[in-house]
Amino acid sequence: MPELPEVEVVRRGLQQWVVGRGIDDVEVLHPRAVRRHRAGTADLRARLRGQIVQAAHRRGKYLWLPLGQTAPGAGPDAPPNHGGGHPDRPEAIAGEALLAHLGMSGQLLVSDAADPDQTHLRVRIGFADGGPQLRFVDQRTFGGLAVDEVIDLLRPPGPVGRQSRLPRTLAHIAPDPLEPDFDLPWVIARLRARHSGLKRALLDQTLVSGIGNIYADEALWRARLHGARRTEGMRRSELERLFAAVLEVFTEALAAGGTSFDSLYVNVNGASGYFDRALAVYGRAGRPCQRCARPVRRDTFMNRSAFSCPGCQPAPRVPRW
DNA sequence: CGCATATCCTGACCGC
DNA sequence: TGCGGTCAGGATATGC
Numbered sequence: 583m584p585e586l587p588e589v590e591v592v593r594r595g596l597q598q599w600v601v602g603r604g605i606d607d608v609e610v611l612h613p614r615a616v617r618r619h620r621a622g623t624a625d626l627r628a629r630l631r632g633q634i635v636q637a638a639h640r641r642g643k644y645l646w647l648p649l650g651q652t653a654p655g656a657g658p659d660a661p662p663n664h665g666g667g668h669p670d671r672p673e674a675i676a677g678e679a680l681l682a683h684l685g686m687s688g689q690l691l692v693s694d695a696a697d698p699d700q701t702h703l704r705v706r707i708g709f710a711d712g713g714p715q716l717r718f719v720d721q722r723t724f725g726g727l728a729v730d731e732v733i734d735l736l737r738p739p740g741p742v743g744r745q746s747r748l749p750r751t752l753a754h755i756a757p758d759p760l761e762p763d764f765d766l767p768w769v770i771a772r773l774r775a776r777h778s779g780l781k782r783a784l785l786d787q788t789l790v791s792g793i794g795n796i797y798a799d800e801a802l803w804r805a806r807l808h809g810a811r812r813t814e815g816m817r818r819s820e821l822e823r824l825f826a827a828v829l830e831v832f833t834e835a836l837a838a839g840g841t842s843f844d845s846l847y848v849n850v851n852g853a854s855g856y857f858d859r860a861l862a863v864y865g866r867a868g869r870p871c872q873r874c875a876r877p878v879r880r881d882t883f884m885n886r887s888a889f890s891c892p893g894c895q896p897a898p899r900v901p902r903w
Numbered sequence: 904c905g906c907a908t909a910t911c912c913t914g915a916c917c918g919c
Numbered sequence: 920t921g922c923g924g925t926c927a928g929g930a931t932a933t934g935c
Binding site: 685 | 926927928929930
């Protein structure tokens, strides 16, 4: 359940502890953790060894570390990442990056070499300076690491003419609401043209990235909208309210260091955020709504839960999950 | 093509 | 105490 705020907390940790360091040996303890690296474990290790981490970037729930042979700033390396992406647009190759997704239960931890292996340690990355290792720990192995080609997409969707530099795998992932190039009118137009349910659309990373089940429910509650509303009937003003709520809840969660229900969701030093105390509806079925005191309800949708307030978030006559 | 659903995985938890 | 069933859900493959 790490969503955008939790992943951003991790990105900042990587920025502080890993950027500028040279990778030495990489040990893969569980092949599933690197399954998205199609060329295999040996190729992954070979591509990482000797590389210097240039930066720590994020789009939505994805993280990537551009790689290079020289120290960051010394050569022509990745500028801040901007804009959207589309696989059919002209592109130029701009090096490689270590791509990471935490999935449901993934952690990137900075650990001393002397620290005992974590129970679900999947990948260990050692550095030439002999300092703390970067460890990928993942109980459920939905997440993983890969080395991916970085490309410049010259004409992404939305307003024409922007440039974006991001891993090839992320070409279909939409900008997230915290990116400077996040294009709200474009997102709203696409959402209203869609024939689907509102929460389902919010979770679609090709429309807007970074939103998962927790923050979708929280933003819908703040905007007083029901997740089973049909997208095609939505008013522009309702959607503007919704995305204002998304931005608000992301910002507050980030300030709190992210949300954590248990020890699975932690920063690179293993510490949990405390935003779970601020959740209004998620995981609170039966407890009173903070606005109107009616008991929070729980619906099942896409084989998962959706929490909402029956008073503040009136259900549509014909729900469309 | 657009939209919906099945699938991957492991540990916590619950009822018996 | 253990055992089977259920739940947690991000992204992708598959199906309609």
